[in-house]
Amino acid sequence: MRGMNKTNKALSATLALGLGLTLSAAHASPAKITAQSIIVNPVVTELKVDVWTNKDATGNANPVYQKGEAISVGVKVNKDAYVYLFNVNADGAIDLFFPNGYEESNFVKAGTTRTLPGQGAKYTLNIGGPDGQDKLLALASLKALTLDDIAKFVGDQGFAQVGVKGQENLAKALSIVVNPLPASSWVTDVANFRVTGTQATTPAKPAPNVGIAPGERQDGTVDRAMADAYDRLRGEGSLGQATTHAVRWGDGWWQKFRGVGAYGDAALLHANGSSRAYAVHGAILKRYLDLARAENGATRPPSRLGWAAGDEKVIPRNAYGTSGLYGFFQNGALYSTEKYGTFWLQGPVLKTYQGLGGSGSFLGFPVRDQSLNAGAWTADFEGGSIRTVNGVPKVYRK
8 A cells, every 4th residue: 555554464364255146227326436536326325434534533624644654544334334445545556455354354333433453453554655635435335345356365465456546447446346236235435635744764563473372361371272273283384373362252262363375364263161172264264254243243153053073174176176175063064165155054965965975976066055945955066956855855966
């Protein structure tokens, strides 16, 4: 980010957002592109979003920042929404700084203020230039958006790389994303600030948190199950450095880790009283937490899966040329591929699927979540499907 330099980019990040909507044009909301507000919804919506900087709580002024100066950004919505924050620099360079690899989620609860960086964040935002007018664009949506054609996370970078330049091109790209949405489901807001002055000394990067040991609780005691799991999994090569203490989660414990390379962010977790902890990584961890967030606000594991009951495993390429990952839980499983995404299975459907050989069978990988249709469970795969008929699973080839 040129308008705002981001420091401490050591953490890896994965952007796995899905729109997943099928909407008719009659209910769509054509975006309006303007010079001042970049992109706006021409329809009056109940959903509202406000964005501001630490020098202007109203979000309506145009405060001045010196190069090298720290800046923080506040955002608030009046309904639960997914928020995306862009910075358009004076030279047209664009940064997507929220969501990022250091924040768990860009889902913002109604009536709550989200400040970036948050307290205890592993990054800072500092003004970098060039001189001139900068704009902050906040886009709020009731549904998570797919921004892969606009911004991508590369390697272990904590912030995405934006492929467009200039606010007009950003507006055009975003209009493609939001136009299929219902008219009432998205809204934007813009805050301005100016950059001037001599480049200040770049603040020192925060030291990485090397003081938390695997399984270490805040009171200094050690969760033996997590410490043993870290050793069993050769955690330095697969989990990396702990980013939190081991803390209570529901009726058990979990601890978050930075992850290493392609493994992605990771966690060790186990039910209360269990002597064995298991690891969950990357896309599987993200989907697991998304399901927990949808079910109970992420205060405990999702009931359809329960606690991890085995370490995540890599599944080799099958007859369809697809490879992926498998996460095993008390009540179900998650299968993840780059080609299709990450989906859950459980109960008789999962038992039948695994009895046939799972992803290595003629069924291949799941292509969507197991779902309930007219009282019967159904699951679709690369090579067929499983349907329950009067509670009895039936297997069908394509």
